[in-house]
Amino acid sequence: MQRTRRTPLSDSQSSRPPGDAEDLTEPADSSSAGSPSSPAPAGDRSSERGDGSLDERTPEGAELADVVAADAAPPRHPRPRLIALFAIVGLLVLGLDQLTKVLALQHLTPGEPVNVIGSLLRFNLIRNPGAAFSLGSDFTPVISAIQITVALGVIWLSRRVGSAGWAVAFGLLFGGAVGNITDRIFREPSPFHGHVVDFLQTPNWAIFNVADMAVTSAAALLVIQTLRGIRLDGTKDVGSKPMDTDTSTTAEPKPGAE
Template sequence: MPSLAWRKALKWFALALVIIAGDQLTKIYFNSHYQFGELREVIPGYFGFTLLYNPGAAFSFLADAGGWQKFFFTGLAFAVSGWLGWNIIKGKFQPLMNLAASFIIGGALGNVIDRLLHGHVIDFIQVHHYTNWYYPAFNIADSFIVVGAVLMVIDSIRHPEK
């Protein structure tokens, strides 16, 4: 029988698994229905879907570093996810921080799956401006990581003693 701490943590880990599943399903869809580099406009001049591969991290950081970055970012994602998961199990977080941690774990491990399976992260959301300004393409996992980080900041402002 799982301990009370594990049972309380289970819902947060289940949420992370739902995020991973949703992330992977969207990536499978775009990787199989789009050609690399193709852009299909949803809101012409502002928003669309594409298929791009990112061997680096956010904003293609270290994308051309020669391959070692895959292992670095994979290890970093496991370390951060492990630390967050351990703190969820130990009950060290308030509910908002648990939510943030679940978002970050789900997003980080979603991108790890890409790195391990493909050697790069699959990105497909493209925000741009008709004047040829393009925000770097991103994916569902990236979105959850960012929202999770914002929720962590909000929680740290609400509970500065933690």
């Protein structure tokens, strides 16, 4: 029987206990060794990066990225139909205001009111040298300059309109302002000192005209658009809401439960 010759162990290996022997075998491939370059499982991906920002691949990160992109986007130019809507509303208000004033001057007499719907609505012709509620009667030129400034400002802002609501509101405001400006420039007693024709009267309210109705309606519509969060360019404000970056919680075992 032939005896097998063994190779003597080194001192470091011979002094090591058998149970602590080091496994010198290498993994078959990099994926089995769990190398850092291997992708993490889908269930282990976190919505938060190491720097605290949200990953755009997660739903929370995608939503935040959309909000930031919407805020950073340049204002959209108005569509031709919105510009046409603004112009049509403004011209209709201006034409209706001037037509009703002409009819009021032809068929009504100052100081002789005419009941239309009982005491709820009556025609009562007056000439107003001031602003609303006959205020500022001694500052007619100043009021005229303010109204002209408002009309020019509406035209300038209408270039950025991106919503039908804003287009209608600006059209009402423009038509009402220009309607009263026309009276102050072309009616007696002199240019920029002209008196505005008012003829609509309701209980416990000052006498007004169609232009005043349009300006009041425009103010109400602008408030509604603001409360709805719709900006001038048509974009909508998105309220910030807190987002939980870590929704997974580990349930602690109850006392006595195994």
